[in-house]
Amino acid sequence: MSGLAEAVVDLGAIADNVRTVAAVTDTALMAVVKADGFGHGAVPVARAALRAGATWLGVTSAAEALALRGAGITAPTLSWLHRPNDDFDKLINAGVDVGVSTTTHLHAVADAALRLGVPATVQLKADTGLTRNGAGRDEWPDLVTWARKYEVEGGVRVRGVWSHLADADVPGTPGLARQVRTFSEALRLARGAGLDPDLVHLANSAAALSAPRTRFDLCRIGLALYGVDPFGALGPGAFGLRAALTLRTTVVNVKRVAAGTGVSYGPEYVTAAPTTLALLPLGYADGLPRATEGRAQVWLGGRRCPVVGRIAMDQCVVDAGDLPVAIGDPVVVFGPGDDDTTPPTVAEWARWAGTNPHEILTGIGARVGRDHLQERADVA
Template sequence: MTAEERAQIVVDLAAIRHNVARLREVAGVPVMVVVKADAYGHGMVPAARAAREAGATWLGVASLDEAVALRAAGDEGRLLAWLVVPGEDWAPAIAADVDVTAYDLDHLEAVAEAVAVTGRPARLQLKVDTGLSRGGARREEWAALVAAARAGEVAGTWRVTGIWSHLACSDEPEHPANARQEAAFREALAVADDAGLRPEVRHLANSAGALLLPSTRFDLVRCGLAAYGLDPAPGRLPAGVDLRPAMTVRARLALVKPIAAGDAVSYGHTWTAAAPTVVGLLPVGYAEGVPRAAGNRAEVTVAGRRAPVRGVVCMDQLVVDLGPEAAEHAGEDAVLIGPAPAPTAQEWAGWCDTISYEIVTRLGGRFARRHVDSAPASGTAEPTEPTTEPTTEMTTEPASVPTAVGEGGR
């Protein structure tokens, strides 16, 4: 039996194209689709191609390695990377025509050294910290950074192509931090303008900002989660924004057996059957990224019916309650995340006291990942309505747990 037959993540590329097209319509400005962290668990290269087909003029990644991997896979469009550590080699990304991000003067020095190695000017973006207190230059350092960036531009070392920041509370549009951050960003842009910088793009909005905060859209919006069909601000999406989840997660029942009243399930005996029932064993667990916190909280769907998870989620397996009248057999499918009536990633987030970003991004391990296309693209044309069962099968790859989870697309 193959890994695909045992447990798989199925990603519909038509859904990604649909979502990117809708985001472009709503935002009214160019869209950067963020494909960091293996496209939030959806597969970086296929997701990037689908995003480009839908008209994404930019892609965004966290690490330089991710950017270089996209170039190696054939992507030639505008591409931004933003997260480095001291001593990291910037040269391959600069040689591959990637826009890189500087937070401070040390970054500028590293970029200049890489430019000397590659023999070609860099495309450089500057990030200012407007209140997230994470990556980016502090406002006290901003004037010196833009002055040095302008000097490097005059010297021909780089071209400053963008200035950007990142919102902390855009999923709460009424939060006062949003207005404060926007004001700080506008102030930073004015300082850069006074220094003589004329960037191609100014960008602040992430997925929630793009959908809920029109004044933060500027020249470009960075959309991560929304591109994969998940709601970045649950319950707050504007009417008519039709996002389609691209991911379905399923596993086959490895075993079905009856248990008696009083029988306890899994480590620690945290659940005991109050009456006779039938349980099913699924061959996935926290090694595949299924949260251990889902024990006794989450549900899956078997034969179109919800089946609750019973007991602790183990490393390789979990147990679900099929009910006393269950007729299912080993080998039948269970859907962990998928179209109704299956649970959504947001439901899993609620059960596990987290966010849907973490649910989809952490899934990997021994899941096989299969890309399908329910509406094969023709150029950049709008895809037709996808069916529940995707029609065009594409490549299968082992899923992996990504390592670069960070900034720009939340």
Template sequence: MSISSQAATATTMAEAVVDLTAIAHNTAMLAETAGTAGLMAVVKADGFGHGAEEVARTALRHGATWLGVASAAEALALRARGLTAPILLWLYSPAETFEEVLEAGVDVSVGAVEALEALAGAAERTGTVANVHLKLDTGMSRGGAPAEEWAQLLAWSRKFAHAGLLHVRGLWSHLANAENPDDPGLHTQLREFELGRQAAIAAGLDPPIVHLANSAAALQLPQARYDLSRAGIALYGIEPVPGRRFGLRPAMTVRAQILLTKRVPAGTGVSYGPDFVTERETTLALVPLGFADGIPRQAAGRASMAVRGVRCPIAGRVSMDQVVLDVGDLPVRAGEYAVMFGPGDDGEPTADDWAGWADTNPHEILTGVGARVSRRYEQHATAPPPAESRR
């Protein structure tokens, strides 16, 4: 049963169907795996292309306790839509003043003294205590304070906390390779994080929420779960550990109507170049999805879509707005659907397949689905009961 949909016109030719039952299933499974720890549903990048608001509401009903976003704009958009759950954001401009963020009750990740000072200033101006999560760089060399600056960050945090301007609610870091539990670098990060946590306690700070586990760690590294697991790609049904299956369900299916079919002889060139010439008499099908809609150009020559349950290769280059499929002798007609990717239950390609064809990861495939591909939401009777009814 369809429960909501993005506004669309009569000319909509392509859609991403988001199965909220799958989001509910994945959330419930991740929450159960987390045990006594909480679960953060990471809904940055418009919920990995699935729709941040819809994913957030579903996840919060089925076991998530926090929401995670990249930017202030993403956090404020969720608040504007009436979502009141705790939110953590972790990327912002050096010029960010934080007034709106604090007034909206959004927590902020901090990895530098300058950001602490900006938050303290915003707290004074708004009369609001800033909730911060101190981030330690344990080895990714991205955000967070490096080990040599950690003591200084802790000292300034304690100073501003004593002044009543901020509350150190969390302490966190991010793992570079939680997919491989035998990776020496992973164990170094785990050790560095624990040392940083102990240093915070010794400095008089004992944040109530310590979090380290991403999707892969949440599923296979109990020692990384602490008080909160952060589920990103797993929330959307992509298995985060190569070679392992935890029972996640992919939530997105991208499909488009076939606009035109034509029977062509052997030796027919297709698309630019042409890079592709038919080897036999065949039927070609025109599909209104191109690189502006999220089809990676580098996947040409390897990628396929499913038509009538049969995988049909993309013939020739990917254009901005369209691709051509070689459907062989299938009796395909205009108006039928070609499936770019889905769960794979009916033999269609998956986001993992496309990631392999494009030499990237499924995250890029999901977030690359363009805005002109309308989103439609479905929920089925097999969804798990809401979290409160399971307790």
């Protein structure tokens, strides 16, 4: 560990998770590596996922897509969130599919293609109930009509039609059936306008694992790729996913204190009995939410110990009780786990913070180093 803390990323787990989802879905898979691969490192995660059988990569922005290309990754890639005045020339030249949700964006992409003399490959997104990006019922007919016009003229190729689900992680939700119907109608209108997309996709991680009717030609896996159960299981859950990231550090100071000792700012925590306090060099700037105060735990000395007092920007304090703790002792903040006899999981940290695992993973700060463990086959 070269810095004060590190996130250890098991690329073998990434590969195993691709294979686990593939065994359930029997469709093509898009590995979603936006937000620097959910904090795991977009480039190494992308390579591991592709080696394991994923055939597509998904990102949010042009910058993310071009970073993959700059690293020599040539796999089909979809980038789906842009301003109309973004530099689409670079995406077109890099062979990146552009997600299009409005006619304004479509006109801008087509203009760039005309200027370059190179057709742009686009994937049209329908809003099927998330009410976020994507063209709604009123806008969709106009979008597919314009897309077909540009396709006939040779400036645009419509490779895909897609959407994103609002509540696939809620078992039994009636909203899922409504979204599938809305999506099917959008697809019918697109084909009625003369479009013949090669790729139709709707399913996210939760739907890929549990809702066959959403799978179509491809499933986009984000959270499942990183080994987190999209249905909220605190451990591995029912699908056999493997957590890919372990956040760890070491103790940097130890104090034996008396009962009645205040800890950290306020103090909002006062020791009830004589105890040993261990200082960790991780705080909210490194991704430990202040909202977890009074609930969070870490793995120290072979057991779970509570984080006590306010979490500061750079550090937090752990009550180790009567454990024989020393400076330099290893600490696991979260990682693979099954129950309270193992280190906490990222899902538990999310529960303690009142958020989702995505926010915890992507919130790990830049000063936390990433150590990528290669897949077993690579090492062999």
